[in-house]
Amino acid sequence: MSRSATPPSRVSTDAPDTTDRPVRRDARRNREKLIAAAQAAFAASDGPVALEAIARQAGVGIGTLYRHFPTREDLVDAVYAAELDDVTTSVSALLDQFPADLALRAWMGRYSTFVATKRGMMETLRAGFASGRIAPPSRERVTATIATILARGAADGTLRADVDPDDVTTMLIGVFLTIAAGGPQEQTGRLLDLLIDALRPRTGTPGQQE
Known part of the structure; x- marks a missing residue:
């Protein structure tokens, strides 16, 4: 009797293995x-x-x-990244509604509120912000969102064209560290206003040297 052309042990390999799908x-x-x-x-x-x-x-x-x-940090990273979607996707509607500088200020306010509501994970967020460890992909998403607004602002003349978006992210994190440390909300608003003022184009004033 001749051997089978297909060894029995190999017959089942042609069918897809779905045992691990559930x-x-x-x-x-x-x-x-x-x-x-x-x-x-x-x-x-x-x-x-x-x-x-x-x-x-x-x-x-x-x-x-x-x-x-x-680790706890891994769980905080996952929650932070999941909830960041609503913040980053809101920028298109803001740019449709406002000039870029006002859209950026509104977006920063929304982002600061997002961070401030993370009460139960604030200590972990604060440590992560300070060390730069919190969710690098999330930071990249924030920086990309800021880059979109800065590009619109450079085009419409409401924001400077010489700003690195990651520098703005770094300054924002500094503001959020103030929130995490228990800084008053009114101070947060003033800091964000100062940040926006720094991002607007420089204009000459009487007596100012050009």
Whole structure:
């Protein structure tokens, strides 16, 4: 009897292996539930939130939380990035409504409010802002948003054309560190106004040397 042309051990390899798909779907759902639970917990608390409480609220074990987010900083990064979408996508509507300098000021105000509401994760955010560790992709998104507004402002003459967008991001982070340290909200507004003034084109004044 001749051997089969196709060894039995290889016959099944032609069919797609779908055994791990439910696992991936479950892992994705668990991650989404953890982020949603963390968002609610961080917003409701005035101080640090126990990770065990977040896992319990999400309906998973603490081991599942740590598999997705090995550290508290990883979880804060994920929540920060998820909620940043609403802030960064609002810029188009603002540019349609206002000149670029006013759109930038309105956007900065919205961003500062976004940061100020992160009460339960403020200590982690503050440490991350200070070290530069918090979500580099999120910082890049913020910088890209600022670059869009600066380009519009350079075109319509309301903002300087010689500004590095990342410098503006760095100055914004300085303002947010003031928020995180408990600075008064009215000071935040004044700092943002000063920042916008610094970004407007320089104009000559009487007695000023050109």
